[in-house]
Amino acid sequence: AQRVTQPEKLLSVFKGAPVELKCNYSYSGSPELFWYVQYSRQRLQLLLRHISRESIKGFTADLNKGETSFHLKKPFAQEEDSAMYYCALITGGGNKLTFGTGTQLKVEL
Amino acid sequence: KAGVTQTPRYLIKTRGQQVTLSCSPISGHRSVSWYQQTPGQGLQFLFEYFSETQRNKGNFPGRFSGRQFSNSRSEMNVSTLELGDSALYLCASSLVSVDGEEGYTFGSGTRLTVV
Numbered sequence: 001a002q003r004v005t006q007p008e009k010l011l012s013v014f015k016g017a018p019v020e021l022k023c024n025y026s027y028s029g030s031p032e033l034f035w036y037v038q039y040s041r042q043r044l045q046l047l048l049r050h051i052s053r054e055s056i057k058g059f060t061a062d063l064n065k066g067e068t069s070f071h072l073k074k075p076f077a078q079e080e081d082s083a084m085y086y087c088a089l090i091t092g093g094g095n096k097l098t099f100g101t102g103t104q105l106k107v108e109l
Numbered sequence: 110k111a112g113v114t115q116t117p118r119y120l121i122k123t124r125g126q127q128v129t130l131s132c133s134p135i136s137g138h139r140s141v142s143w144y145q146q147t148p149g150q151g152l153q154f155l156f157e158y159f160s161e162t163q164r165n166k167g168n169f170p171g172r173f174s175g176r177q178f179s180n181s182r183s184e185m186n187v188s189t190l191e192l193g194d195s196a197l198y199l200c201a202s203s204l205v206s207v208d209g210e211e212g213y214t215f216g217s218g219t220r221l222t223v224v
Contacts, residue, residue: 034212043112044199046212086152094164095140095203097213099152 002027002091006100013077014108021072021103023061023087032090033070034097035061039083047072047085057081077107111135113216115200121222127188130219134181134202140164141183142213143175146197155198158183190223197221 003026013019025031035047048056050063050070061072070087087100114133122128134141142165143155154167158177175185181202187194197220201213 036212043217044201044213044215049212094159095142095157095213096154096165096167097142098154099144101151 002089002098004087004089004098004100006085006087006103008103009101010104010106012106012108015079016076019072019074019077019081019105019107021085021087021105023070023072023100025068025070025087025089027068027089027091031063031065031068031070033061033063034088035059035070035072036086036088036099037083038086044086077105079107079109081105082107113200113202113214115198115216115219117219118217119220119222121224122190124190124192124223126190127186128190128221129184129186130198130200130221132183132185132200132202132216134183134200135214138202138204138214139181140203141177141181142201142203143183143185144199144201145169146199146218147195152199155185187221192223195221195223 005024007022033050036044037047038044059074061070063070084102084104086102088097091098116131140159142157145153155169156175157165161177172188177183197218199218200216203213
């Protein structure tokens with residue numbers, strides 16, 4: 001079955017500490033993965049795509065097909081990183097995205 | 110540019126009634142998708158429309174339906190409402206493909222409460 005798993009509902013780190021938000025997927029085809037973010041009182045928005053291999057706001061994510069993972073990382077957490085993060089996978093033709101249940105990141109001072 | 114607009118923002122309905130939600134995508138976006146968001150199930154895909162045709166469908170009962178008009182605006186309808194349909198319904202649009210540079214652009218959602 002096609003599935004995206006984010007094992008942590010809540011991740012709390014101190015400012016300046018490294019962050020890793022975990023995402024594992026189950027998909028029989030060639031995966032296309034994304035991270036979406038929702039800041040407080042804002043709309044859900046795209047953070048980054050694995051195909052672009054870019055760093056956005058200091059975040060990076062590497063697709064590991066062997067471990068079927070797409071963890072989101074940032075070396076030094078900032079207060080403004082506090083938000084809800086969703087990992088998502090294209091699971092059908094067109095624009096069908098399967099989302100994980102999300103991880104709430106809280107960056108403490 | 111104007112974002113994705115969903116109306117109404119809030120809705121309270123009684124069990125057994127039906128409801129229609131509206132979504133206006135970003136100008137030029139041809140793909141519109143709908144998601145149901147609940148605390149227990151998270152974001153679940155309902156359906157996607159592209160150029161007035163349903164291109165994808167999620168695992169929801171037939172009470173959930175949608176359509177897209179020639180101007181790309183989309184509506185979703187839920188008939189015979191149940192308490193479990195209470196949720197935030199999100200609309201998302203994209204230019205063509207969700208793996209493009211901008212991905213999905215989401216609306217603020219319609220909060221449906223069924224009593």
